[in-house]
Amino acid sequence: MTDQYAVFGNPINHSKSPQIHGWFAEQTQQDLSYLPILAPEDDFQSSAERFFAEGGLGANVTVPFKLDALVFADQLSPRARRAGAVNTLQKGKQGMIYGDNTDGVGLVRDLTNNLGLSLQGKRVLLVGAGGAARGVVEPLIKAGVGRLKIANRTPEKAQQLIKIFHGLQQDSELSAGNWRSLEGSQYDLVINATSASLSGDLPPLPQGIFAPGALAYDMMYAAEPTSFMRWAQQEGAEQVADGLGMLVEQAAEAFFLWREVRPATQPVLQRLRHQLT
Numbered sequence: 580m581t582d583q584y585a586v587f588g589n590p591i592n593h594s595k596s597p598q599i600h601g602w603f604a605e606q607t608q609q610d611l612s613y614l615p616i617l618a619p620e621d622d623f624q625s626s627a628e629r630f631f632a633e634g635g636l637g638a639n640v641t642v643p644f645k646l647d648a649l650v651f652a653d654q655l656s657p658r659a660r661r662a663g664a665v666n667t668l669q670k671g672k673q674g675m676i677y678g679d680n681t682d683g684v685g686l687v688r689d690l691t692n693n694l695g696l697s698l699q700g701k702r703v704l705l706v707g708a709g710g711a712a713r714g715v716v717e718p719l720i721k722a723g724v725g726r727l728k729i730a731n732r733t734p735e736k737a738q739q740l741i742k743i744f745h746g747l748q749q750d751s752e753l754s755a756g757n758w759r760s761l762e763g764s765q766y767d768l769v770i771n772a773t774s775a776s777l778s779g780d781l782p783p784l785p786q787g788i789f790a791p792g793a794l795a796y797d798m799m800y801a802a803e804p805t806s807f808m809r810w811a812q813q814e815g816a817e818q819v820a821d822g823l824g825m826l827v828e829q830a831a832e833a834f835f836l837w838r839e840v841r842p843a844t845q846p847v848l849q850r851l852r853h854q855l856t
């Protein structure tokens with residue numbers, strides 16, 4: 580039987596993961612199938628149980644099931660536990676289900692490998708403190724950023740994130756605050772991890788936050804630049820990027836976990852970009 584993989588979400592029609600993993604499989608000559616599965620919003624567990632009982636070997640998990648997948652997994656990677664979310668499941672020995680989170684590694688790979696950024700010692704501003712932000716804090720710290728500030732509309736949530744990741748890497752300085760606390764500081768990298776772009780909104784960031792040569796990164800992606808990307812460009816960010824590369828890189832990391840083969844991401848990213856525009 581062909582090895583079976585899947586992505587769970589609701590909705591799932593829009594997901595690019597089946598195409599991405601299909602291209603990875605073709606490129607690395609792996610015989611596998613990868614299907615989208617629409618799970619009921621209130622019953623991820625039954626869908627996932629059925630999939631693995633019927634021979635599924637691994638799955639990606641997207642909105643709104645990343646917390647359900649965390650609970651579903653029998654065993655968690657430390658990074659998934661700290662991220663508080665699972666985006667990759669894998670069936671292990673004796674049917675144990677292992678949960679991991681490749682989102683943060685995907686972001687860091689996109690920044691360093693695709694966009695050519697060195698994170699070592701950099702001043703980074705993470706905008707947002709929800710699930711998407713939490714998933715990327717650990718890999719950013721581990722990549723050696725000098726300073727990581729987390730700013731959020733509800734600053735208490737940013738403070739909570741700092742508590743979770745405090746002490747992970749002694750030489751990264753972590754802090755949290757509201758929009759006003761950003762006034763007068765400059766950053767080499769500003770990452771939008773809020774869901775504001777979804778509704779065309781913009782977090783009210785102060786002017787002048789981009790250091791010379793700064794990169795503005797929106798974890799969302801769309802055919803057109805997001806409102807955050809357009810604002811950043813006007814504000815003088817040297818480079819702006821969306822999250823399509825992160826999507827491909829997190830998928831590649833999941834593929835590697837399952838198949839122990841690392842696919843080339845550039846051609847897949849290019850095909851996807853071409854399709855999107």
Ligand code: ATR
Binds near residue numbers: 706708709732774780
């Ligand atoms: P996700 O999993 O996408 O991170 P989430 O956990 O609901 O979703 O978090 C959404 C994030 O976007 C939060 O940081 C939220 O700010 P609050 O914590 O104050 O709610 C932020 N957010 C959503 N809409 C926003 C807006 N219009 N302006 C600023 N921040 C916004």
